[in-house]
Amino acid sequence: xxxxxxxxGLLSEKPMTGYEIKKRAGSALKSVTNASYGTLYPTxxxxxxxxxxxxxxxxxxxxxxxxxxxxxxxxxxELKQWxxxxxxxxxxxxxxxxxxxxxxxxxxxxxxxxxxxxxESSRARLDSLERLRTTASASTPPNQVWVTEYDMExxxxxxxxxxxxxxxxxxxx
Amino acid sequence: xxxxxxxxGLLSEKPMTGYEIKKRAGSALKSVTNASYGTLYPTxxxxxxxxxxxxxxxxxxxxxxxxxxxxxxxxxxELKQWxxxxxxxxxxxxxxxxxxxxxxxxxxxxxxxxxxxxxESSRARLDSLERLRTTASASTPPNQVWVTEYDMExxxxxxxxxxxxxxxxxxxx
DNA sequence: ATGGGCATGTAAATCGTTACATGATTCT
DNA sequence: AGAATCATGTAACGATTTACATGCCCAT
Numbered sequence: 001x002x003x004x005x006x007x008x009g010l011l012s013e014k015p016m017t018g019y020e021i022k023k024r025a026g027s028a029l030k031s032v033t034n035a036s037y038g039t040l041y042p043t044x045x046x047x048x049x050x051x052x053x054x055x056x057x058x059x060x061x062x063x064x065x066x067x068x069x070x071x072x073x074x075x076x077x078e079l080k081q082w083x084x085x086x087x088x089x090x091x092x093x094x095x096x097x098x099x100x101x102x103x104x105x106x107x108x109x110x111x112x113x114x115x116x117x118x119x120e121s122s123r124a125r126l127d128s129l130e131r132l133r134t135t136a137s138a139s140t141p142p143n144q145v146w147v148t149e150y151d152m153e154x155x156x157x158x159x160x161x162x163x164x165x166x167x168x169x170x171x172x173x
Numbered sequence: 174x175x176x177x178x179x180x181x182g183l184l185s186e187k188p189m190t191g192y193e194i195k196k197r198a199g200s201a202l203k204s205v206t207n208a209s210y211g212t213l214y215p216t217x218x219x220x221x222x223x224x225x226x227x228x229x230x231x232x233x234x235x236x237x238x239x240x241x242x243x244x245x246x247x248x249x250x251e252l253k254q255w256x257x258x259x260x261x262x263x264x265x266x267x268x269x270x271x272x273x274x275x276x277x278x279x280x281x282x283x284x285x286x287x288x289x290x291x292x293e294s295s296r297a298r299l300d301s302l303e304r305l306r307t308t309a310s311a312s313t314p315p316n317q318v319w320v321t322e323y324d325m326e327x328x329x330x331x332x333x334x335x336x337x338x339x340x341x342x343x344x345x346x
Numbered sequence: 347a348t349g350g351g352c353a354t355g356t357a358a359a360t361c362g363t364t365a366c367a368t369g370a371t372t373c374t
Numbered sequence: 375a376g377a378a379t380c381a382t383g384t385a386a387c388g389a390t391t392t393a394c395a396t397g398c399c400c401a402t
Contacts, residue, residue: 001360001361003361003362035362036362036363036364038362038363038364038365039361039362039363042362060370061370062369062370062371063369063370063371064368064369064370
């Protein structure tokens with residue numbers, strides 16, 4: 001039940017709506033999880049039941065009310081306790097790598113397409129991280145910057161590796 | 174249903190038992206998935222039903238029979254078709270990074286422990302990859318080597334990043 | 347003798363995605 | 375005019391883990 005702590009952690013920064021949590025999870029924490037609304041909203045409801053968060057409804061006309069969630073004392077405590085435990089191992093599911101692993105069943109052209117598309121999306125991700133970084137105010141906690149740096153370095157390493165591969169298969173043709 | 178293709182792909186190398194598939198998935202393909210027996214065995218049964226694999230039982234005394242699975246023509250075809258499709262995005266769940274992101278709620282000592290333990294397990298993983306690499310026979314397909322190189326470079330990048338962080342928080346004390 | 351590796355599997359519970367439903371506002 | 379963003383949520387389905395069940399063989 002790790003999304004519980006994702007949500008709790010984001011709310012410990014500042015009160016937010018479900019929608020905002022999703023956005024933030026999808027930018028700064030993209031390498032941590034890919035949670036969808038179908039996970040996030042029920043998690044929020046559960047947290048509310050358990051008294052780990054509190055909710056304030058801001059009614060607007062003709063639109064769904066913004067439900068702003070804030071962490072409670074109980075929630076803070078639960079979060080801190082969870083933080084003490086050693087983290088579980090990373091879980092991954094990488095179809096791209098799996099396909100590469102089986103590339104021997106692939107035409108050279110399809111392989112090249114696979115690699116080029118990966119490079120494209122990695123580049124895009126790197127750009128968005130760069131934007132995130134320059135946007136970050138001076139008040140951004142250093143530990144959050146560390147995570148962004150981690151992501152950027154990983155992607156840069158991947159890009160170099162991709163470029164080498166692409167050059168390699170190009171030469172072999 | 175991506176484990177279907179993981180299994181199919183491994184069986185396209187050579188016939189194997191469920192147990193062997195698990196081992197191989199846990200070494201060469203650790204960065205692709207962390208499938209457990211509870212996923213792998215039912216996947217194998219399903220594949221058999223669908224005629225994508227065939228099974229041969231090798232009875233031994235006093236032990237469960239080894240069930241050796243091999244890919245069929247149908248399976249080959251299905252695998253190739255899947256390979257043509259563009260891969261889904263990577264899915265990740267990284268508690269370690271999430272905890273780091275929230276490290277402001279953590280005592281300096283706990284933070285240091287978190288980082289040191291991560292370094293330890295990353296080192297172990299790097300060692301096992303190095304062993305995998307030196308063990309790899311000359312007949313190992315190049316694309317499989319690429320995946321191992323990918324993993325190694327990622328982990329090396331992570332280790333450098335970890336060392337920097339650890340030095341940084343050490344200095345701050 | 348103790349632990350690790352070999353070797354199979356199932357059932358319950360949880361977890362998560364996808365697709366759907368709804369609709370105003372603001373930017374291009 | 376059309377696309378994107380804001381904003382909530384549910385239901386059905388599918389995927390996965392965890393825990394359980396069983397037991398021999400081999401090396402230290």
